[in-house]
Amino acid sequence: MTEPAEPTGILFQQDGKPVPLIGVDVRADIAGNGAKAKISQRFINTEKKSIEAVYKFPLPENAAVCGFRALIDGRIVEGVIEEKEKAFEKYDKALEEGYRAQLLDEERPNILTLSVGNIQPGGTVIIEITYIILLEFYNSEVRFSLPTTISPRFTPASQKDENGIPVSDIVNPPSALSVPYGLTINIHIHGRKAIAAIESPSHTINTKFEGDDAIVSFSSGKAAMDRDFILTVAYEKEFASRAYLSKENNETFLQILLMPDEKDEAGKTGSAPQKREIFFVLDCSGSMQGESIAEAKKAVEILIRALEANTTFNIYRFGSGFDYLYRRSKPYDEKSMKDALKYLSKTEADKGGTEILPVLGDIYKTRPASGFRRDIFLLTDGEISNEDDVMTMVERHNQTTTLSTVGIGSGPNEFLIRGVARAARGSSEMIAPKERIEPKVLRLFQRVMAGRIDNLKIHFGVRAEQAPANPVVYRNQGTGIFARIKSGELKNKSVKVQQYNSGGETLREWSLEIEEVNGGEMPLSKLWAREKIREIEEGGGTGEGSRQGARIEKRKRDEAIEISRQYGVISRSTSFVGIEKTRNAKAKDSCMVLRVVPTCITSGWHGLGSQIQFSINNAVGFMERDTVQYSIRKMPDARVNEPEDLIPCFLRNQSSKDVFGSPFDATFTAARKTLSRFSKKDDELFDILSLQRAEGGFDTGIVIENLLNITRSGWLAIAKRMNVKDKAGLMLILITSVVLALLEEKFSARKSEWDGIVAKSRLWLKKQVALGKPTVDGQPLEDWAKNFVREKLIP
Amino acid sequence: MELFRVISLPGKTVLAIMTALCYYRAMENKKYTIEELSELTGYTRRTIRYYVQEGLIDPPAGRGRGGFYYDSHIQQLLQIKSFQEKGIGITAMLSLMKKEVTDPVLPSREIMVRYQIVPGIEVNISREIEIKEPKKVLELIRVVKSIAKGDMTND
Numbered sequence: 001m002t003e004p005a006e007p008t009g010i011l012f013q014q015d016g017k018p019v020p021l022i023g024v025d026v027r028a029d030i031a032g033n034g035a036k037a038k039i040s041q042r043f044i045n046t047e048k049k050s051i052e053a054v055y056k057f058p059l060p061e062n063a064a065v066c067g068f069r070a071l072i073d074g075r076i077v078e079g080v081i082e083e084k085e086k087a088f089e090k091y092d093k094a095l096e097e098g099y100r101a102q103l104l105d106e107e108r109p110n111i112l113t114l115s116v117g118n119i120q121p122g123g124t125v126i127i128e129i130t131y132i133i134l135l136e137f138y139n140s141e142v143r144f145s146l147p148t149t150i151s152p153r154f155t156p157a158s159q160k161d162e163n164g165i166p167v168s169d170i171v172n173p174p175s176a177l178s179v180p181y182g183l184t185i186n187i188h189i190h191g192r193k194a195i196a197a198i199e200s201p202s203h204t205i206n207t208k209f210e211g212d213d214a215i216v217s218f219s220s221g222k223a224a225m226d227r228d229f230i231l232t233v234a235y236e237k238e239f240a241s242r243a244y245l246s247k248e249n250n251e252t253f254l255q256i257l258l259m260p261d262e263k264d265e266a267g268k269t270g271s272a273p274q275k276r277e278i279f280f281v282l283d284c285s286g287s288m289q290g291e292s293i294a295e296a297k298k299a300v301e302i303l304i305r306a307l308e309a310n311t312t313f314n315i316y317r318f319g320s321g322f323d324y325l326y327r328r329s330k331p332y333d334e335k336s337m338k339d340a341l342k343y344l345s346k347t348e349a350d351k352g353g354t355e356i357l358p359v360l361g362d363i364y365k366t367r368p369a370s371g372f373r374r375d376i377f378l379l380t381d382g383e384i385s386n387e388d389d390v391m392t393m394v395e396r397h398n399q400t401t402t403l404s405t406v407g408i409g410s411g412p413n414e415f416l417i418r419g420v421a422r423a424a425r426g427s428s429e430m431i432a433p434k435e436r437i438e439p440k441v442l443r444l445f446q447r448v449m450a451g452r453i454d455n456l457k458i459h460f461g462v463r464a465e466q467a468p469a470n471p472v473v474y475r476n477q478g479t480g481i482f483a484r485i486k487s488g489e490l491k492n493k494s495v496k497v498q499q500y501n502s503g504g505e506t507l508r509e510w511s512l513e514i515e516e517v518n519g520g521e522m523p524l525s526k527l528w529a530r531e532k533i534r535e536i537e538e539g540g541g542t543g544e545g546s547r548q549g550a551r552i553e554k555r556k557r558d559e560a561i562e563i564s565r566q567y568g569v570i571s572r573s574t575s576f577v578g579i580e581k582t583r584n585a586k587a588k589d590s591c592m593v594l595r596v597v598p599t600c601i602t603s604g605w606h607g608l609g610s611q612i613q614f615s616i617n618n619a620v621g622f623m624e625r626d627t628v629q630y631s632i633r634k635m636p637d638a639r640v641n642e643p644e645d646l647i648p649c650f651l652r653n654q655s656s657k658d659v660f661g662s663p664f665d666a667t668f669t670a671a672r673k674t675l676s677r678f679s680k681k682d683d684e685l686f687d688i689l690s691l692q693r694a695e696g697g698f699d700t701g702i703v704i705e706n707l708l709n710i711t712r713s714g715w716l717a718i719a720k721r722m723n724v725k726d727k728a729g730l731m732l733i734l735i736t737s738v739v740l741a742l743l744e745e746k747f748s749a750r751k752s753e754w755d756g757i758v759a760k761s762r763l764w765l766k767k768q769v770a771l772g773k774p775t776v777d778g779q780p781l782e783d784w785a786k787n788f789v790r791e792k793l794i795p
Numbered sequence: 796m797e798l799f800r801v802i803s804l805p806g807k808t809v810l811a812i813m814t815a816l817c818y819y820r821a822m823e824n825k826k827y828t829i830e831e832l833s834e835l836t837g838y839t840r841r842t843i844r845y846y847v848q849e850g851l852i853d854p855p856a857g858r859g860r861g862g863f864y865y866d867s868h869i870q871q872l873l874q875i876k877s878f879q880e881k882g883i884g885i886t887a888m889l890s891l892m893k894k895e896v897t898d899p900v901l902p903s904r905e906i907m908v909r910y911q912i913v914p915g916i917e918v919n920i921s922r923e924i925e926i927k928e929p930k931k932v933l934e935l936i937r938v939v940k941s942i943a944k945g946d947m948t949n950d
Contacts, residue, residue, distance in 0.1 A: 088841045092829070096860040164842045164879065166886045591859035594848065 018046050020053040020119065021181045021597045024225065026146060030233060031190045033137040033257070033478060034522045035144055038067070039129045045119040050587055052095070053116045055597035056173035058147035060133055061110040061415040064530035064569045067130030068576035070102045070116070072585070073123070079104065079578035081565045087575035091117065094579040098587045102127060104576040107170050108387065109534065110415040111150060112570075118587055132522045136430075137259075137478035138443070140196070140238040145430065148183055148225035150175075151287060151411045151602040153385040154354040167385045176598040182222040189214045189233055197234040201435040202227055202410075226600040227410035230432045239478055243495050243512035246519035252485040253524035254464070256495060258471075259478045260453055260508065276449075277329055277372045278313045279363055280304070283356075283380035285319040288349035291433050292409040296379040297344050299406060299431075299441040303377065304340045305692055306445060306757040307332045312372070315340055318359040319351020328366075337694040354384045357393060364397050375448060376403040378420070382413035390416065391538060394424035402426045404448050406441060409433065411602035419538060425452055425472045433603075438686050439753040446756040447474040453508065455500045460485070461492040467531040482528035490514075529567035536560045537572055685747050688739060689757050696764030697732045698739040707742065708792045722781070724774040733768045734776075736761055737785040745789050826863040829855070836872040843872070849889060851875060856917065910936050912943045 020043045028037035039059075045051050059065065068079035079102065082090060087103060094101035095117040102125075103115040112129075119125050135142040152175060155168040162170055189195060192214045198207055204219040216231060223229070244255045280300045284293065300315065307313060313336070314329035316322055325343045330336045360376075368374035382405075384390070394403050403424030407417035408431055421428035429444040431437050454472040458464075464483040473479040492514070499508040519525065536556050557573050564571040687703040698704075700715060715731065724730055740762060743754055765782075768774075774781040833840050846852045852871040855862025878888060908925050910918045918939055925932050 085839050085841060088839070092840055092844065092860065096829075161879070161884050161886075163839060164875075164885065165845050166884060166889075168886065169845075 017595055019180050019597055020045055020051060020116075020595050021055055021179075023181050023184070023222075024057075024148075025184045025186070027186045027188075028144065028146075029188045029190065029521065030135070030142070030144055031522070032235075033135045033142045033239065034132065035135055036130065036132045036521050037063075037146070039131075041114070041127045041129075043116055043119055043125045043127070045121055045123050047593070048121050050121065050592040051119050051595045052592050053114075053119060053595050053597060055114045055116075056107070056150060056171075056599065057112055057114065058110050058150050058411075059112060059131060060145055060147065061108075061418055062530065062534070063109075063131035063133045064526045065104075065106070065112070065129060065131045065576075066526045066567075066569050067128065068102070068104050068570075068578065069128050070100075070578050070580075071126040071128065072100060072580065075580065077102065077578045077580045079576035081568055081570065081574050082577050083561050084573055084575045087577040090577050090579060091115065094581070095592070100125075100580045100585045100587075102576075102578040104129065104570065106570045106572050106575070108415050109419075109537075109572070110147065110413070111171050113170075118592055120587060132526055134255075134480045134527055137239050139259075139476055140236070141232055141234045143430075144187065144231040144233070145414070146185075146229040146231075147411060147414065148227065148229060149411050149599045149602050151381065151383045151409070151413070153383050153413065154285065154287070155385045156353070156355055156357070159386045159389070171385045174596055174598040175601050177601055179225065179598055179600045181225065181597075183218075183225050183229070184222050185217055185229065187216040187231060189216065194235050194237065195233060196236045197232075199232045199234075200230060201232070201432045202230040205231070224600060226603040228412075228432060230435075241497075241510050241512055243514045244517045244524065245490065245514050246517050246524045248519055248523055248525045251525065252490055253519070253528050254460070254483040254485070254490075254495070254514070255524050255527065256458065256481040256483070256497065256512065257478055258473050258481065258497065258510065260473055260475050260510075262475070275372045276308075276311045277368050277374045278307065278311055279316060279329065279374070279376045280313070281316045281318065281359060281363070281376055281378045281380075282347065283319075283354060283378075283382075284317045284347060284349050284351040285354040285383075286349060286352060287354065287381055287383045288409070290349075292381055293347070293349040295408050295431065295433070295437050296406070297347055299379060299408075299437050300377075301341060301344055302438050302441055302686070302689070302757075303445050304337060304344075305690060306442065307337075307694070308760045309333075309695055312369075313340070315343060316359050316363065317347055317351065318355065319349075320353040320355055321351065322355075322359040322362065324362075332694060334694040354380070356380070356384060356390050357386070360390070360393055360403075364393070364401065368400055374401040375426075376401060376424075377406065377445070377448075378403060379406045379408060380412075380417070381409040382407060382416035382420075384413065384416060387413070387416045387419055388538075391419050391423040394420055398423065398425045402448065402452055404428060404444060406431060406444065408437075409602065422472075423538060425454060427452075427474045427477060436683075438683075439750075442753055442756055443476075447476055449756070450475045453499055455502075457498050457500065458483070459492075459496040459498070460490065461495075462490050463487075465532070467528060467535050469535065480527070480531070482524065482531050484525070484528050484532075525567050526569050529563050529569040532563055533560050533569065533571045536563075685743075685750060685754060688743070689754060691739070692757065692761060693732075696760040696762075697736045698761060699732075700735050704735075704739060704742065707746070708738070708789065710792070718776065722774060722776050723778075724772040726772055729768070730774075733765065733772065733774055733781070736765050736768075737774075737781050738789060740765065741782070741785040741789040745786075745793055825866055826856075827865070827868070828863060829860075832864045832868060832872070835869055836876070838872055838876075846872070846875065849885075850892065851885070851888065853919075856915070910939075912936070912940050916943055 021041060022044050023042050025040045025042075026037055027040075028035055041055065041057075043053050045053075070077040070079070077100070081087075084105065087105075091101045091103040098118070100118045102117065103113075105113045105115075107113055114127060114129075116125050116127060135144055137143070150171070150173055153168070153171050155166070159167050161167065189198065190213055192209055192212055195214055198205075198214060198216060200216075203223055205216050206219045208215050239257070239259045241259050242257045244257075246253050280303065282296055282300060288296065304313070309332065311332045312329040313332050315325040317324070325340060356378075363376060394401075401424065403420060404426035405417045405421045405428040407414060407428065410433055412430060414430065417430065418428050427444055427448055429440045431440050452472050452474060454470065456471055456473070458466060458481065460466075460483060462485055464485050466481065466483045468481065471479060471481050494511055494513050497510040497512065498506050501507050517524075536559055539556060560571045561573050563569070564574040570576060684703050684707065687701070688698075691699045691701045691704070693699065700712070705711065715735065719731055719734055722730060722734060724733065740758065743751075743758065747754060769781065776784040779787075827835070829840055829843060832838075832843060836843075838846075843852070847854050852868055852875070855864050855868070857863055875885075875888065879885075908920050908922055910920070912918060918936060920932055920935075
C-alpha cells in the first residue's frame, strides 16, 4: 500500500514517513536558584489519515513536572495525574472511542514519553509541559540545563524487561542524523541588577534587557536539538544558607538551602581519616568516542597530579569488560604517577558496551584498608538503562566508600550521573563539551577531599516530613532540603541545622532565620513532592522474590502515587492524561497510524563529528555553527578597542549603546575571565600545573621560562647566588618558590582552580625552607621569589 | 485439530518458539475486548498494545483500537508468558522472529491465507498447510461455515 502524496517541505524519517513534530519552544523564568519552564511542542499531521504521534524526550532529572495540557484548534485540554496503567487505559479507551487524547509517561526521571492520539489530517496540536526546578548552585553561580536529545542507552543483557516490555524500547527513541524540528528558547532571568554574568558554553546566545529581566535567546533563533543547552548565571553575591517557608492549602512547606563553606567549621575535624584510597574509573565504551574520552582522560590526568603523598590510588577502564592499572591500589609517588600517565595516554574508547556493575563490583569486593577512606571518581556519559541497579549497588557500600561522578559529553545521562552520586553519598559535576574541564573537576575533587557533610539534624520544633531524610552536603555546593508540616504550627522563627560526628559531638551548626515567601509560580509544595517521590523511588531494592519485599515495594509505590496525585507532580508510577470528550472532538473512526518521532543523534556521540551534523542540518536552514560563543551582560565602553575576537560575537552585531553603557564599567575583567574559562586554547595555568611532581615541588618548563623570560643558564646563575644548608635539591626548592609566587601574582583571579592542586607543593616547600633556611642575595628565598616575579611580570 | 498443531523440529527450540508464536492460530469464535484479554492473561493493556505493535501477537480483528481478540490471542500471550518464565526476554523473541522471517527454509509469517466465514469471523491458515493439505482445508472451512451459520448437522 502506498502512502498518500506528501506535501513538500516536510522532512521524512528513514522509513519515508513524515515526522509530525515540527518545533519545540522553551520559555523559562529563572529567579535566584529556582526556575520554572514551559516546553511547547507543536505537532502537525500532514497525512491523509489520523495519526498517533509518540515522542520520547529528555528533561532535567530533578524537574518537578507539574503541568500538562494540549491546545487543539484553540481549545485547551488540561491533563490530570493518574496511576500509570490507569492513565494508559483512559488514554487508550478514549482513542478506541474516537476521542482525542494525550498521555505523558515518566520512564526515568529524565526521560518522558509523550503520546498524542488522534491528530486529524491537517490538524495541529500544541502540547505544553511545565516544570519547576531547584537549579544546581555553587558559590555565586547557578546552572540551568536543558537536555534536548536522548543518547542511545546501553542495555546490559542481564537487564530484565519492565512489565514485559524491553527496557531498550522504553528508554530509547529511534534516532536520526538529523531531524526536521528545532528548538527556540526564551529564558527570562529576573533581578538583572544582581547578575554579574550570563554565559552559555553550549550555544551562541543573545541577551537583551527588559525591565528587571535579562532575556536570553539563541543568536540563530533556532538551534538543532543535538546537545544539552547549558546556561550559567553568575550573581554578584554568593549564595548563603537560607530557610524559606510557604503556606499552601493548610499545609506549611519549608525549603532549607545549605551552602557550607570553610567558615562553618566549628574548629573540629570530621571523622574522616587522613589517609585516602582513590579509584578513578573511566568509561571507555563506544559512546565515549571522540570528544568525551579526550575530556575524561584530561580530567583524570589533572586529578592524578593533584593527589597527595599519603594516598594510594588505582585506575580502572571499562566498557563491555574492564582492566586496571594495578591489581591492587598502590601508594602515590613519582613512579606510580608516571605509570598512571602512561596508562592514560594509551586509553581509547574502544571497549564496547557500558557495563558499570562488574567494574564497581571488582572494586567493592575488597574492603578499604584499615585507617583509609575510600573514594571513587567515575567519569562517564552514563548512557545505560540499568540506573537503578547501579544505584542499589553503590548505596550498599556508601558507608565505606564515597562515589562521585563526572558527567561528560553533549548529552550525558544526568539521572545516572547525579543519581549514582546521591546513592553513594558523593558529589557530581556535569561538563559540557565546550566547558573547561579542569576547574570543574578540581572543584569536585576539592569538595570531595574536604569530606562529606552528613549526619545532619534539622530542628524544626514540630513534626516535619523532611526530604531528603538523610541529606549529604559538600563544601561550596548548594543543597536543597525540603519539609512538609501537615499538622501543628511552626512556632520557631528560625531553624537550627547541626552536623554531628559518630560520638555525638557537633561539628558544624547553622542557625537560619525563616523567611516567609509566597510560593506563587514556584510552589515549595511541588519541590517537596518531587524530592519525596525521588527518595521513595531511589530508596534501594528490598530483595527480589521475597513476599515481604514485594509488600514494601507496593507500599512505597502507593505512597509515591498518593503524593504525585495530591501535588500534581509526575512520578515513575503515575502519568498525566488529557482527554477531550466532546462531540466535535470525536473522529469518524478509531483507525490511526503510529508515527514515532526520531530524536537527533547527540553531537559527538560515538565520535560523530559536529561537522557532519552541521552539513546535514544546514540544508534545512536553521542549524547553527558549531563554534562556541558567549553572552555576557556587562561590557564597558572603555575597552571597545579590544581585539575583536575577544568580544562575544553577539555584542559585535549589536548597537554599542545597548550594551556598553557606563553602569556596566568595571566588569570587563569578569568578561575576560569568562572567556578564558571557556577557551579551548592552551592554558598557561594548566601547563604550569602539569609540571608538579608527585611528592610536591615543581620542575621548570617552557611555559615558566617564557613567562619569566629566563633561560636554563639563568636558573643556574640564580642558584649560585643562593645560600642553603644542604645543596641537594637546591634547584627544585628555587623553582618551586618561584612557581608558587608566579601563581599568586599572575593567576590570583583563578586561585580556586589551582589552590587545591598546589597544596602539597606548598607544604613541601615550607618543610624545605624550615630545614635549609634558603636565601638569595641575603634575602629569605620566598621574599626574593615574590620580588623576582613582580619585576619579571612588569611589561 | 491436527492441522493446527505446533510445528516443531527435534532439538530446535528456536523453531518451536517461532512456530508457536507465528502459526498457532486456534479457530475459536469467542470474542474478547482488550480489557478481558488483559484480565485473562495478566498483561496490562499497554503491554498488549506493544506486543501487537511489534508483531508478537496478531492485530485485533476489526478496525482501529476497538478491535476484538480471539482465543488465539490468549494462546499467543500465554505462550509468550511461558517463554518469559523460562527467562527468554522479548528482545530475544523478537530477534528470533526477525531471523525466522528471513529464513528461506521456513515459510514467512506473512503467508497466511485468510478465509472469511461470516462478517466478523475469519480463519487464517498457513499457506504451507494449505498447499500440503488442500482438501482438508476446504473441508474445514466448509465445517466452520456451517457451524457459524448455525447448521450443526454435519457433525
